[in-house]
Amino acid sequence: MDISIVIPLINEAESLPELEAWIRQVMDSHQYSYEIIFVDDGSTDDSWKVIEKLRKQSARVKAIRFQRNYGKSAALNEGFKQASGDVVITMDADLQDSPDEIPELRRMILEDGYDIVSGWKKKRYDNKLSKNLPSKLFNAATRRASGIKLHDFNCGLKSYRRQVIKSIEVYGEMHRYIPVLAKWSGFRKFGEKVVEHRPRKYGITKFGWTRFINGFLDLASIMFVGKFRKNPMHFFGLWGTLFFLFGFIVSFYLALSKFFFDKTGMTQRPLFFFAIFAMIIGTQLFLAGFLGELISRNSAERNNYLIQERIE
Numbered sequence: 180m181d182i183s184i185v186i187p188l189i190n191e192a193e194s195l196p197e198l199e200a201w202i203r204q205v206m207d208s209h210q211y212s213y214e215i216i217f218v219d220d221g222s223t224d225d226s227w228k229v230i231e232k233l234r235k236q237s238a239r240v241k242a243i244r245f246q247r248n249y250g251k252s253a254a255l256n257e258g259f260k261q262a263s264g265d266v267v268i269t270m271d272a273d274l275q276d277s278p279d280e281i282p283e284l285r286r287m288i289l290e291d292g293y294d295i296v297s298g299w300k301k302k303r304y305d306n307k308l309s310k311n312l313p314s315k316l317f318n319a320a321t322r323r324a325s326g327i328k329l330h331d332f333n334c335g336l337k338s339y340r341r342q343v344i345k346s347i348e349v350y351g352e353m354h355r356y357i358p359v360l361a362k363w364s365g366f367r368k369f370g371e372k373v374v375e376h377r378p379r380k381y382g383i384t385k386f387g388w389t390r391f392i393n394g395f396l397d398l399a400s401i402m403f404v405g406k407f408r409k410n411p412m413h414f415f416g417l418w419g420t421l422f423f424l425f426g427f428i429v430s431f432y433l434a435l436s437k438f439f440f441d442k443t444g445m446t447q448r449p450l451f452f453f454a455i456f457a458m459i460i461g462t463q464l465f466l467a468g469f470l471g472e473l474i475s476r477n478s479a480e481r482n483n484y485l486i487q488e489r490i491e
Contacts, residue, residue, distance in 0.1 A: 181211040182285060183264030183341075187218045187254030188272035192225040193381035195272060199233050199240065202278045209282055216241045217272075218258045221248035252354040259344040265289070267344050271335040277375045284338035284372060293370035294343050295358055297329050298336035300376035320395065324402055325359045329371055332358060336374050340366075352397045359401055411471030415464045423461025429454035 184202060188195070199215060206213045217230050219242065227244055234240045243257050255269060266285045270276040280298065287296045314333065321332050333355045347360040358369055407414045433451055 180214060180264040182206070182213040182266050182268060182281065183262035184213065184215045184268045184270065184281070185218065185255060185258035185262055186215065186270055186272050187220055187251050187258065188222065188226060189220045189248060190222045190224045190226060191272040191381070192222070192229045194274045195226065195229045195233065197380075198272060198274055198278070199237075202281075203237070203239075205278045205281055211285075214239050214241055214262075214264065216243070216258045216261055218242070218254040219244040220250065220254045221245045250352065250354075252349045252352055255354050255357075256349040259347075259349070262341070262344060265341055267339045267341055269335060269337050269339075274380050275377045276336040277377060280336060280372070280374045281338075284336075287370050287372065288338050288340055291370060292368060294340050294366040294368045295361055296338045296370040296372055297331060297358065298334040298374035299329070299331045299371050300334055301330070301373045303376050317395065321356070321359070321398055324398055325356075325362065327358050327362060327369055329358060329369060331371075332356065334374070351400075353401060356397065356401050359398075412468040415468030415471060419461045419464030419468060421461070422457045422464060426454040426457030426459075426461060429457070 186198070195217070202213075202215060217233075217240065219227050219230060227242075230240070230242045230244075234242060241261065243254075243261065245254070245257075258269075259267065266288045268281055268284060270278070276298070284296050284298075287293050314331075318330060318332055322328060337357070339361075343361050343364075343366055346364045346366075347357065349357060349360065353360060361369075403414075429450060433448060433454065
């Protein structure tokens with residue numbers, strides 16, 4: 180199969196028939212073999228009824244329905260599991276992403292050799308104060324932290340080599356950081372394409388201000404987990420050692436000072452309590468590192484290495 184198109188959605192009943200017809204027109208004009216995978220993330224409107232109707236009209240339409248709302252990351256992860264195309268395209272269901280971009284996104288994967296091509300909505304129709312400015316700050320922070328030079332990490336319109344989406348797990352709110360997840364899995368070639376951002380035609384946006392706060396928290400989480408998930412002692416052990424040594428050295432100095440220089444009692448000096456506090460923190464960090472190592476070494480995926488090629 181040439182292309183799998185994964186579309187997560189919630190309460191987009193009005194836009195689905197138009198979106199499916201538009202995708203079908205683009206695919207048929209280029210004679211692609213394709214599948215459309217709708218993932219209904221707990222819609223409370225008639226979205227699922229519309230999907231069932233589209234399925235009856237076309238065998239290329241496939242669908243997954245969640246019992247409740249789990250979030251975009253869960254929807255994408257389930258869609259990725261089912262996708263079988265050589266190139267996987269993700270797009271939103273609100274008609275703000277144009278299916279006309281699909282052929283070029285596919286070409287950049289197959290001909291230019293990119294692992295991921297991310298859309299860049301250079302000209303946006305969102306509210307500048309509530310979306311554009313926070314989005315720019317979020318993307319700047321993500322570029323700096325990850326080292327991936329993309330302008331729009333959160334753009335829903337992306338294309339992937341199939342190996343990429345089969346090598347990662349998208350969970351929590353990590354759909355914003357799929358390029359970062361891919362980088363930690365060994366993929367290095369990321370492309371970008373300026374894409375059309377269309378005004379919303381139906382319904383209202385499903386995201387609020389909290390997504391930016393959660394986004395930065397998720398960025399800190401993914402950078403830490405990506406680097407230390409298989410060897411947590413490297414982080415906790417290092418800082419535990421530094422804290423404990425600082426506390427021990429200060430305590431040793433205070434002990435020498437009491438016997439040889441200053442007869443003031445150790446417990447009467449504020450520095451003594453800082454030393455004790457540092458040693459306690461250092462010990463706790465060490466324990467956290469040991470517990471992390473025990474969990475990591477018993478993890479089922481500890482030795483699940485991604486093999487790119489094998490010759491036997």
